[in-house]
Amino acid sequence: MIDLSKGNAQAGRALVEQCLACHTIDSQKLSRSSGQSNAEVSAAYGVTPPDLSNIAAVFDHTYLAHFLKDPVLASKLWHKEGLAYPMPPYSYLSDQEIADIIAYFTSIAPKSLNDKQVFEQACARCHSVSYDNLASTSNPQDLARYLxxxxxxxxxxxxxxxxxxxxxxxxxxxxxxxxTAMPRVGVTEQAEKQIVAYLDSVGDSKKHERNALGFKIIVFFLVMTILAYLWKRKIWSDLH
Known part of the structure; x- marks a missing residue:
């Protein structure tokens, strides 16, 4: 078990430089050392490598640690024989080095993200949401070829x-x-709730209106029931 509590962010910053061959860290103004665009890396790997600015705010830290060691195993994609996974395993890194890298990502991660930002970090490399004009960062043809x-x-x-x-x-x-071609994502419980909340807000935008209308209808029928009861009592009292 990797002890992530002993990670050193400064040491991790130096180690993360090797990630910049494929990844960007926009919040720190760090671009790919290869100089490739998103379109070029999408064509090369089949999927665009994610920007790493927010990963520690979205993904479970233990998952990230194990993903660095063995991406295929952590993603539960071992059933895909001959899979050329774009992310290589960094099994040669020591547990301390892994902890340092996670500590660095934690140090630059924002304290909070809105629902859409969480979705973009966790899902938008592959998935689009046309109802919100949100397009995948990867080329759909590249994804279909890769997956x-x-x-x-x-x-x-x-x-x-x-x-x-x-x-x-x-x-x-x-x-x-x-x-399925879908990998295990490894998000935190909070991020999972935010992803579902985002899809709910986009895919069922009238839900709150329906719920509000349902409450009004219940109140209406309750009032009508009371009025009907009072009217019945009045009619029967006149008969007796």
Whole structure:
């Protein structure tokens, strides 16, 4: 077990430089050392490597540590034989070095992100949300070639699957859909809730209006029931 509490952010900063061959860290004004654009790395790897500015605010830190050691195992994609995973394993790093890297990412991560920002960090490299004019950062053709299948737009996913299913699917898709191309994402519990909340707000924007209308209808029928009861009592009192 890697003890992440002993990580040194300053030491981690030096180690993270090797990540800049593929990744960017926009919040620190660090770009890819290769000079490649998102379109170029998408074509090369099949998917755009994520910007690392916010990862410690979205992903579980233990997951990140194990992902650095073995991305395929952490993502639960071992069933894809011959998978050329874009992220190489950094199994040669010591536990202390892993802890230092996580400490650095934690030191630059924002204290909070809104629901859309969390979704963009965790999901938008592959998925689009056309209802919110949010396009995947990766080329859809590159993704289809890499994954072996088209990636769905998630605009209506909340209605077709529901909150409970999506919450379970995000962090363990293999359990619900064996052999799927979708990797385990590894987000925190809070991030998972925010992703579902974002999809809910986009895919079912009238939900709150329906709920408010339902409450008004209940009040209306309650008032009508009371009036009907009072009217009945008046009629029967006149008869007696």
């Amino acid at each position: 072996g299948t088209k990636v769905p737009d998630l605009s209506m996913m909340i209605r077709s699957r529901g909150e409970h299913y999506l919450g379970n699917f995000i962090n363990d898709p293999q359990r619900l859909l064996p052999n």
